[in-house]
Amino acid sequence: MSATARIKEAALAAALFTASALPAYAHVEMGATSSFEAGFTHPLLGLDHVTAMIAVGLWAALKGGKAIWVWPATFVGVMLAGGALGMLHVPVPLVEPGILASVVALGILVALAVNLPVPAGVAVIGLFALLHGHAHGSEVPENAAGLEYMAGFALATLLLHGIGIAAGCGVGLKLRNVAQAAGAACAAIGVGLAFGVI
Template identity: 75%
Template sequence: MISAQMKRTALSAILLMAAAMPAYAHVGAGTTSSFAAGFMHPLSGLDHMTVMVAVGLWAAQKGGKAMWAWPAAFVGVMLAGGALGMLHVPLPFVEPGILASVVALGLFVALAVDLPVTAGVAIIGAFALFHGHAHGTEVPENAAGLEYMAGFAVATALLHAAGIAAGLGLGRRFRVLVRAAGAACTAIGLGLVLGAV
């Protein structure tokens, strides 16, 4: 049975997706023709860094299989979304989905939402599809585009690892700081939605 807290969180995410303005951080932004450019892209956008670290923090909160399954799901589905974008397969609500991912994943960390690993994989994968599609539409359909996506995937995995390391480093003793980091992610997401950041 779905808890009232989860229903409120899901409803909030849906409403934010519907109301979100484009982040303008993706299609046509920057160079997209090398591994280095792909590697640097997640490090140059607040939405990217926030989501990637939040996935790691949430995985550390959950522990166990989530610490490898959730980041792996994000990277894998992101690459699949990238392939769809490169093939010009349309996907609705990409920018709102990206912005909602910042808010929702921050909320999951802030509220220490404890879901089954498979449910986390599904949620994280859904958000990763939007991130990947946005980047796939940016890249050329050749080897340079594949290099860019490889760089993006490596940087994404490293940001996940940083979130996991921070979550584990703070551990049980400083659990409140991990939750505060989640709240900060949510605040950043809301700022992006409202155009204040």
């Protein structure tokens, strides 16, 4: 491997590590769900959300083709539907464990570069998106402020997907192992969150 390739690999690994090393705040405080800005910043401060969203983008980039736009679009769309269910207080079982499982599972899918058909990936991503959306929708008011919050949340989620896609496409096939290493790190973070060591 050339020196330039090693520098690119190290820089990408550092960027992904930095992006995923933000403090985790799984729930927002009362009164903090009343603006677009609050919705936009919240997912950027949650380690579970940051790592899972970047992993969705990485996995889509590794798959390539229409998965690059279908999988992130699916996540955001289903997340908003889950948010609506949460705002309406419609119960969904196992939301919190499911969110932690999503971090681990998405990390493993990236780490192993699992090549599922696009519709199967939609099903996996959709399930996790429903849980992420419900958790946050249950914390927002059923009014315009809540809708503004969810719009901000959706935009931030798309940006995190974009970071994952850009990173995955940026490394290309030559440095595919860097993207897979980032997936392994995501899975490890999920395990750490599940056991309360992170």
